[in-house]
Amino acid sequence: MSNVTLRIDGEVERSVDLSFADLQKLPVAVQIPDVSQFHPGRQGAGVTLNSVLALVHPKSTAAYLTLHATADNFAASIPLAAVRDEGIVVYALQGEALPKKNGGPFRFLIRNPAACHTDELDDCANVKFVDRLELTAAKGRDTRPTSDEEHEHLHTH
Ligand SMILES: Nc1nc2c(c(=O)[nH]1)N[C@H]1C(S)=C(S)[C@@H](COP(=O)(O)O)O[C@H]1N2
Numbered sequence: 338m339s340n341v342t343l344r345i346d347g348e349v350e351r352s353v354d355l356s357f358a359d360l361q362k363l364p365v366a367v368q369i370p371d372v373s374q375f376h377p378g379r380q381g382a383g384v385t386l387n388s389v390l391a392l393v394h395p396k397s398t399a400a401y402l403t404l405h406a407t408a409d410n411f412a413a414s415i416p417l418a419a420v421r422d423e424g425i426v427v428y429a430l431q432g433e434a435l436p437k438k439n440g441g442p443f444r445f446l447i448r449n450p451a452a453c454h455t456d457e458l459d460d461c462a463n464v465k466f467v468d469r470l471e472l473t474a475a476k477g478r479d480t481r482p483t484s485d486e487e488h489e490h491l492h493t494h
C-alpha cells in the first residue's frame with residue numbers, strides 16, 4: 338500500500354495529511370465507488386470533497402479551494418462555495434491506490450464540469466496528481482490554460 342498523503346491546509350482549524358487508508362476508513366455514505374457514473378471514461382473510487390473538508394474545519398475566511406499538483410507544477414483555484422458539493426477526491430482503483438495513469442495517487446474531479454476554460458468549475462480544474470488542497474481567502478495559484486492555444490499546447494506536451 339502506498340504511504341503518500343494528501344495535505345489539506347490553509348484557512349482551516351486543523352491541517353491533515355490523508356493516506357489511502359484514511360480515505361478508505363471514511364463512512365460508506367461519503368464514498369463514491371465508481372466515478373464513471375459522472376465521468377464516462379474516467380475510472381476510480383473516491384470520497385466527497387465535503388467529507389474531507391469536515392475533517393479540517395474550514396475557517397469562515399476560506400473562500401477559495403486551491404488544488405496543487407507538485408508532480409507537474411499544475412494548480413487550479415476555484416470558489417469554495419461553488420465547488421463544495423461538486424468535488425470528489427478520487428483515491429482508489431479496484432481497492433488499490435489510484436495509478437498514475439489515472440491521475441493518481443489522488444485526483445480531484447468535479448461532478449459536472451463545464452467545458453475547458455468556459456467557467457471556474459471547468460474540466461481543466463479536474464487536477465491530476467493533486468497533493469495539496471489549500472483553502473485560501475483570496476484566489477490562489479492557477480495555471481489552467483486560458484485560451485484554446487494554451488490548452489492545445491498543454492495537451493500536446
Ligand atoms: N496535474 C495536472 N492536472 C490536470 C492537467 C494537467 O496538465 N496537470 N490538465 C487539466 C486539463 S486542461 C484537463 S482538460 C483534464 C484532462 O483530464 P484527463 O486526462 O482525465 O482527460 O485534466 C486537468 N488536470
Ligand SMILES: [Mo]
Pocket residue numbers: 453454460461488
Ligand atoms: Mo482542459
